[in-house]
Each structure stands twice: as structure tokens, then as C-alpha cells.
Amino acid sequence: SQTIHQWPATLVQPVGSPLSLECTVEGTSNPNLYWYRQAAGRGLQLLFYSVGIGQISSEVPQNLSASRPQDRQFILSSKKLLLSDSGFYLCAWSVIGTHTTYEQYFGPGTRLTVT
Amino acid sequence: AQSVTQLDSQVPVFEEAPVELRCNYSSSVSVYLFWYVQYPNQGLQLLLKYLSGSTLVKGINGFEAEFNKSQTSFHLRKPSVHISDTAEYFCAVSVAGGFKTIFGAGTRLFVKA
Numbered sequence: 113s114q115t116i117h118q119w120p121a122t123l124v125q126p127v128g129s130p131l132s133l134e135c136t137v138e139g140t141s142n143p144n145l146y147w148y149r150q151a152a153g154r155g156l157q158l159l160f161y162s163v164g165i166g167q168i169s170s171e172v173p174q175n176l177s178a179s180r181p182q183d184r185q186f187i188l189s190s191k192k193l194l195l196s197d198s199g200f201y202l203c204a205w206s207v208i209g210t211h212t213t214y215e216q217y218f219g220p221g222t223r224l225t226v227t
Numbered sequence: 228a229q230s231v232t233q234l235d236s237q238v239p240v241f242e243e244a245p246v247e248l249r250c251n252y253s254s255s256v257s258v259y260l261f262w263y264v265q266y267p268n269q270g271l272q273l274l275l276k277y278l279s280g281s282t283l284v285k286g287i288n289g290f291e292a293e294f295n296k297s298q299t300s301f302h303l304r305k306p307s308v309h310i311s312d313t314a315e316y317f318c319a320v321s322v323a324g325g326f327k328t329i330f331g332a333g334t335r336l337f338v339k340a
Contacts, residue, residue, distance in 0.1 A: 154333075155330055155332035156271075156317070156330040163326060204270075206328075214259045214276075214278075216328055217273075218272065220269060221269065221270050
């Protein structure tokens, strides 16, 4: 069966520090991968999605970036964190193909607090 | 472009009472519709989905939803809620061939004893 991992689970970082969040998927090949941010009391904001290795689409211009160095690995980064980067970061995957059902499968999330 | 509106940000309800969480969508093409649930400090998990066929869809944990094309709605219902149903519920829409899912702002269901 498929599994999605995210780490770390929680993170407290000072303003101006770098960030690296990692997401890996097991049990599937060539998934579509997504990074979402959920601010307190708000819905999901799509940050990036990727349909293949090295292919990244950005949805929101900001100081975050994403990379997909391997088929089932998706990394969210920042060179300098802002207070507004605080939130709950969720990674998700889906399969688009002949028998796709378009649902997304979410990881457990990373709670980021920028101080 | 597609959009999703969840009409209630919070829904308080007593245990064993029925509940309906409302969702309306907007799209110029055919859509696939979903309800996800998020428990505190966890990721989202799929409750149910409508792809085609019967407009009444049954999901996990006793939830069901009805697709109404003329009213562009996909309301979620449960005849009798439990304390454990307290969570945030998200309505979402995708389109054929699309890579993205559009999520509503969420409805917080609070079940009281």
C-alpha cells in the first residue's frame, strides 16, 4: 500500500533562517506531488505541484521554493523565513492516468512556527 | 476556472443530531467532487467522492453527500453525529485532465455532548 511521510512534524525557526521540509511517498511510481500551506483558521493554499522529476509549478509568488530531486521525493525550501511563513504545511500525492480518480492523499503535516 | 464555496465556517450540533454541511461549486466544465476530513494536527483524509453515476454518494463513518447539478451543490450529511466527528471538513473539486484540486475554506463541525 501507499504511504506518505513528512518531516519534521514540528519546527520552530527564527525569522531569517533557512527552511527545508521533506516529503516522500512509498508504494507508487510517478505520482503528482503537491505542497499546501494551511494558516490558522484558514483553508488550504496550494504552493507548488510537480508532475515529474525536476518539473515544478509555482502557484503563489513568495520566498519559498520546491524541488523534486527523485521521483517520490518533494522538498520545500526557503533561504530566509518570514513571520508570515508560519503555518501547517501539507504534502500530498495523486495519480493521473487511465484509471485515475483524482483524489489526493495527504501526509501528516509539518507545523512551522517562525519566531 | 473552478471555485468552491462552503457556506458555513462553523457548525455546532448536539451528539446524535443530524447535520448538513453545505458546499456549492462553480465550473464551466464537468467536475469531480470530494469531501475530506481533517482531525486536529493531522493531514486530510478522503470521506467520499463523486465521479459519475448515482448522485447519492456514501462514504466512510456514516457520511453521505448528494450531487445536485442544477443547483451546483454537493452537501454533506450524517443522520446522527458522534463526538468523534468533531473535525474540519473540506469540500473540493477537480476537473478531468487537471492536475489541481480546488478546496473550499473548510467547515468546522463541533459536536457537543
